[in-house]
Amino acid sequence: MPYVPHTAEDVREMLASIGASSLEDLFRSVPGDVRLGEPLRVPPARTESEIVAWMGGLAARNRRVDDRPSFLGAGVYNRFIPSAVDSLSSRGEFNTAYTPYQPEVSQGTLQAIFEYQSMIARLAGMEIANASMYEGATALVEAILMAYTVHGAGSRVLIAEGVHPEYRRVAETYFRHHPIRIETIPLGVGGVIDPGALQERLNAAGDGPADVFAVVIQNPNFFGCIEDGPAVEAALKGAAGGSEDAAAHRPLLIAAVDPISLALLAPPGSYGADIAVGDGQSLGNEPSFGGPTFGFFATRMAHVRKVPGRIVGETKDREGRRGYVLTFQTREQHIRRERATSNICTNQGLCCLRGAMYMTLLGERGVRQVAERSCRAAHFARRRVLEVPGIKAAFDAPFFQEFVVTLPRPAAEVYRALAQKGIQGGLPLDRYFPRRTHEMLLSTTEMTRLGDVDALVAALREVLGTQKSAPLAPVLEGGRR
């Protein structure tokens, strides 16, 4: 076997020491009728240089977000990652470290996670953050589950239409066999939640306002628009006329936020969010076809015993020296079993470490610069794109780094035409919203250059100025010429 490092002599020695005469002996207990009885259909082994060439050929068929002007976002972004993040995070001490159950041999890992938690809590304006979740969608679901436990009375969660559709789908999967019921707060005309409509939903049907245990918003929302956090907070407080009973059963506010936007926009803690979650890909992690990434999770100290996942705490050892440990472990399933509030018992160690390194290297000022540039690029791009005849803005709400335009032709068609001109267009919205056939979500980051916007606008003029393009091909096909 070419991939097994043992020599025939090694095998003989091992067999002899356990008293087996052949490898066949080891499988004698497997019944004959479940045995394959033939060699595995695997191609013959190749040399390393042949394999490298073959894999290289496969990889060359990939498109990247940075190999041509790209305006694709919707949750995964092309961001600058300092090379120090790569070199530091690939150090063996970090890269191969195991879960820090034994604090005495894991102080490096634990301190890094503690610092990560502190930075996330600060960014989000919240009191405490955990050691990270898998990614944004499951972080949101865990937040909903936590709110369900904390609230203790309701069974309905209101999720704004502006929350990423994939996050919503993940929630639907989780709650398929669960008492929790999802209801939608429709997107207002301007592209954000209408607080009046929200309040109506809160007071409507079900078992009364106490039956809603959480409200979920995304900020900026999936359409790029900035939600009015304080207005949402006020709507929650004002539900059911602000009676004492209503106050006691006020729904928890969960905000799914973009981590870079937190450097510029009012953070969730400032508008009364009980739990803040989001995806950390923008913090030092490559897009990598969607992952791996990490989810961040922050909340109030009062709820710490209901928080899912790991939490690192600061403490003192026997000699009074500062040290770090996994704390509040009695919440977790390896101690509480079925009574744990969540069954996650891990974190995205390497990815959140990269996030911590990114935040540390850029600092508060650097992250803010990234946010400002992303925002300015979006406003500049939108102004230029709207100058193209036939293109209209879909919403008029303030926006951060993404915006939706309505095109005179189906967005999926325009996307393909742009690809043929070497431009990675924005996301055609009918991928998630079948009726939004002519809408496209354009995204910019601090990596977007003036030349990219020029190229996009020129291509749009050409595409929209000519006849309909070639026969239909699958949506989001790569830019093959």
Add this chain to the structure above:
Amino acid sequence: MTRPTDLKYTPTHEWLRVEGKVATVGITDFAVEQLSDLVFIDLPKVGAEVTKDSRFGEIESTKTVSDLIAPVSGRIVAVNTDLIEHLDLVSQTPFAKGWMVKIEMSKPAETGNLLSAADYQKQLDAEDH
């Protein structure tokens, strides 16, 4: 330890002191010893209804989290809020200052099923911890 013989006990290591219609409830020395370092207690609010054999709160140690089981049904009329700041009262004096809740019993006959101090000790011996 010689346990108070004027108390009733449960198989889940709670004790009960009955005074008229009101029962005071806490956990035994054995429970305290098994839990080891106590760190947190979650008690119900005054006015909450409890049912015999169901959970009325939880106590957390560095090792684990344990449910507190109601020995009788009724309504919570008092909660020992001192325990929030001074959880060591439970470990030091589990049968006195470590009391947890007082329940106004709705079915006083339920106390008939509980264990005497001697029977409780027999159970512990049988489990042979």
